[in-house]
Amino acid sequence: MNIYSSKLVENAVNEFSRLPGIGKKTALRLVLYLIKKDPPVADALGNAIIKMRSEIQFCTECHTISDGKLCVICSDEKRIKSIICVVEDIRDMMAIENTGQYNGVYHVLGGIISPMDGIGPNDLNIESLISRAGSGIIHEVVMALPTTIEGDTTNFYIYKKLKNSGLEITTIARGIAIGDELEYTDEITLGRSILNRLPYENTLSK
Amino acid sequence: MNIYSSKLVENAVNEFSRLPGIGKKTALRLVLYLIKKDPPVADALGNAIIKMRSEIQFCTECHTISDGKLCVICSDEKRIKSIICVVEDIRDMMAIENTGQYNGVYHVLGGIISPMDGIGPNDLNIESLISRAGSGIIHEVVMALPTTIEGDTTNFYIYKKLKNSGLEITTIARGIAIGDELEYTDEITLGRSILNRLPYENTLSK
Numbered sequence: 001m002n003i004y005s006s007k008l009v010e011n012a013v014n015e016f017s018r019l020p021g022i023g024k025k026t027a028l029r030l031v032l033y034l035i036k037k038d039p040p041v042a043d044a045l046g047n048a049i050i051k052m053r054s055e056i057q058f059c060t061e062c063h064t065i066s067d068g069k070l071c072v073i074c075s076d077e078k079r080i081k082s083i084i085c086v087v088e089d090i091r092d093m094m095a096i097e098n099t100g101q102y103n104g105v106y107h108v109l110g111g112i113i114s115p116m117d118g119i120g121p122n123d124l125n126i127e128s129l130i131s132r133a134g135s136g137i138i139h140e141v142v143m144a145l146p147t148t149i150e151g152d153t154t155n156f157y158i159y160k161k162l163k164n165s166g167l168e169i170t171t172i173a174r175g176i177a178i179g180d181e182l183e184y185t186d187e188i189t190l191g192r193s194i195l196n197r198l199p200y201e202n203t204l205s206k
Numbered sequence: 207m208n209i210y211s212s213k214l215v216e217n218a219v220n221e222f223s224r225l226p227g228i229g230k231k232t233a234l235r236l237v238l239y240l241i242k243k244d245p246p247v248a249d250a251l252g253n254a255i256i257k258m259r260s261e262i263q264f265c266t267e268c269h270t271i272s273d274g275k276l277c278v279i280c281s282d283e284k285r286i287k288s289i290i291c292v293v294e295d296i297r298d299m300m301a302i303e304n305t306g307q308y309n310g311v312y313h314v315l316g317g318i319i320s321p322m323d324g325i326g327p328n329d330l331n332i333e334s335l336i337s338r339a340g341s342g343i344i345h346e347v348v349m350a351l352p353t354t355i356e357g358d359t360t361n362f363y364i365y366k367k368l369k370n371s372g373l374e375i376t377t378i379a380r381g382i383a384i385g386d387e388l389e390y391t392d393e394i395t396l397g398r399s400i401l402n403r404l405p406y407e408n409t410l411s412k
Contacts, residue, residue, distance in 0.1 A: 004300065006273050012258040015251040019236050030225050032296065034259055035271060042259030045221040046252040052218040053240055053248030065241060067212050091234065094210065183231075 004028075009035075061132070063108040063125045064090050073097075073105055080104045084132060085142040085194075086158065088112050088151070092182040096144060099191030104142070107132065112145055112154040121157055130161055142197055143171040146181055159200050170197040210234075215241075267338070269314040269331045270296050279303075279311055286310045290338060291348040291400075292364065294318050294357070298388040302350060305397030310348070313338065318351055318360040327363055336367055348403055349377040352387055365406050376403040 004010040009031055016027035034042040058064070059071035062084075066072070073079055083104030087093045093106050109124045133141055141162060145151035155171065162169055173196035182190065210216040215237055222233035240248040264270070265277035268290075272278070279285055289310030293299045299312050315330045339347055347368060351357035361377065368375055379402035388396065 005277050005279060005296070005303075006262065006271050008258040008262055008273055009271055012254045015254040018247070018251070020239050021232070021235070026227070028297065028300075029227070031258065033226050034255065035262055039259050041224070042255050045224070046254075046256035046259075048218045048221040048252075049240065049248050049255075050252035052214040052237065053245050053252075056212065056214055056241055065212050065215055067214055071211050073211060090211070090238065094234075097211075 062106045063110060063128070064093060064106060078103070082138055083140045083142060084129070084138055085144050086129065087144050088146060088154075088182075092144065092146075095183045095185070095190060096194060099187050099194060101191035101194045104140075109145075109154070112148075112150045113157060114150045124154075126158060126161070129158065133162055133165060133167055138167060140168040140170060142194075143169065143200060144182065144194070148179060155200070169200045171200050172197050268312045269316060269334070270299060270312060284309070288344055289346045289348060290335070290344055291350050292335065293350050294352060294360075294388075298350065298352075301389045301391070301396060302400060305393050305400060307397035307400045310346075315351075315360070318354075318356045319363055320356045320359075330360075332364060332367070335364065339368055339371060339373055344373060346374040346376060348400075349375065349406060350388065350400070354385060361406070375406045377406050378403050 004013065009028075012031045012034075013024060013027040016022055016030055017024050022030075034045070055067070057066050057068065059066040059074055060069050061074040062071060064071045064073070068075075080103050084107050085093075085096065085102060085104055086107045086109060087096065088109055088111060090108055093108060096102050096106075107125065107129045109126065109129070111119050111124050113119060113121055113124070129141075132138060141158075143155050143158065145154050159169055172190075173193040210219065215234075218237045218240075219230060219233040222228055222236055223230050228236075240251070261273070263272050263274065265272040265280055266275050267280040268277060270277045270279070274281075286309050290313050291299075291302065291308060291310055292313045292315060293302065294315055294317060296314055299314060302308050302312075313331065313335045315332065315335070317325050317330050319325060319327055319330070335347075338344060347364075349361050349364065351360050365375055378396075379399040
C-alpha cells in the first residue's frame with residue numbers, strides 16, 4: 001500500500017528528498033505546501049530549476065557560475081583586473097561581494113585540497129589560476145580560503161607555485177577564528193580582513 | 207550589483223526560498239547542489255513538481271489528494287466503507303495508514319476549527335462529512351483529530367451535528383499526550399489508540 005495515496009506526490013517527495021538536508025517528512029511538507037498554493041507557484045519553481053540548470057554556464061576566466069561566457073564581475077569594466085582573489089567556491093565569493101570591500105576579480109577553485117575526500121590539486125581550477133597569474137596583467141593574488149588545515153594546505157600549494165612569479169601574494173587578515181567557514185563570518189570582520197590582507201609569508205610558522 | 211552573479215541562480219534561489227522553512231542560504235545550497243549534479247537531476251525535480259501540481263486531484267469522497275477521481279483507499283474493495291475516520295489533513299491520514307491498524311475509509315477536513323486563524327466550520331469539509339454520514343452506508347465515525355483545544359472544538363462541533371443520527375461516534379484513545387500532534391506520535395501508541403477508540407461521550411467533562 002502506497003502511504004502517499006498518490007504516485008504523483010510520492011514521486012515529488014522522492015525528488016525533493018534527494019536534496020541535501022531534506023528528509024522525507026520535510027519533502028512531504030514542501031509538496032503539501034505546493035498543493036495548497038495555486039499551480040503557478042509550483043510551475044514557477046519547477047521551471048526556474050530546469051531553466052537554471054540547463055542554461056547555467058561557468059565563467060571562462062574565473063570559473064564562477066554565470067549566465068554567459070564571462071561572468072558579470074569579469075565583464076565589469078569598473079573591476080580592477082590586476083588583482084585576483086582566490087576562493088574555494090561561489091558562496092565564499094558571494095560573501096566577499098556582500099562586504100562591498102573588494103573591487104578586483106576572483107578565481108573560484110571549485111574546492112580545496114583534501115586528501116581525506118580524495119580531492120587533489122588536479123581536481124581544482126589551479127592550473128588555470130597559474131596561467132592567469134602569468135598573463136602579465138596580474139600583480140597581486142589574494143588568498144581567501146578557509147582557515148582550516150585543508151585551506152592552509154591549498155594556500156601553501158598555490159604559494160609554492162607562484163612564489164617565483166614576482167607577484168605579490170597576500171591572504172585575507174587572520175582576524176577570522178581558526179576553523180571557521182567564510183560564509184558564516186559577519187560582514188564587518190570579513191570586510192576588514194580583505195582590507196587588512198597580509199603578505200602570505202607572515203602567516204607561515206618559522 | 208547582483209550578488210548571485212547569475213540571474214538564473216537568483217531566480218531559482220528566490221523560488222526555493224518561497225517554500226516554508228527554506229531561507230535564502232538554504233535555497234542557495236540547494237541550487238549549488240543541483241548545479242554540481244548533472245542536468246537530469248534538476249530536470250527530474252522540476253518536472254516532478256510541475257506534473258504533480260498540474261495533475262493532482264482531490265478524492266470526491268474523502269477529499270484526500272489523489273491521482274484520480276477516487277483515491278486509492280476509497281476505490282479499494284477491501285476497505286470497510288461503513289467506518290469513516292475523520293482527520294485534519296493528509297499527513298495525519300498517512301500517519302494512521304502507517305500503523306496498519308485501520309481498515310476503514312477516511313474523511314479529510316482540510317484543517318480544524320480555529321477562530322484565531324480565521325478558520326470556521328464553513329472553511330472545512332464538514333458539510334460533505336455530514337452528508338456522507340447520512341448516506342445509510344456508514345455506521346461509525348471515528349474522530350482522529352489533534353488533542354488540542356482546536357481539535358476538541360472541531361470534535362465537539364461535528365459531534366453535535368451527528369449525535370442524533372444514530373451513528374456510533376468514537377474517538378481514538380486518549381493515550382496521546384494532550385497538546386501533541388498526530389504525525390509525530392510513534393506508531394505503536396497511534397495504532398493502539400485506533401484499536402482502543404472510545405465512545406466520544408467518555409471524553410467530555412461532566
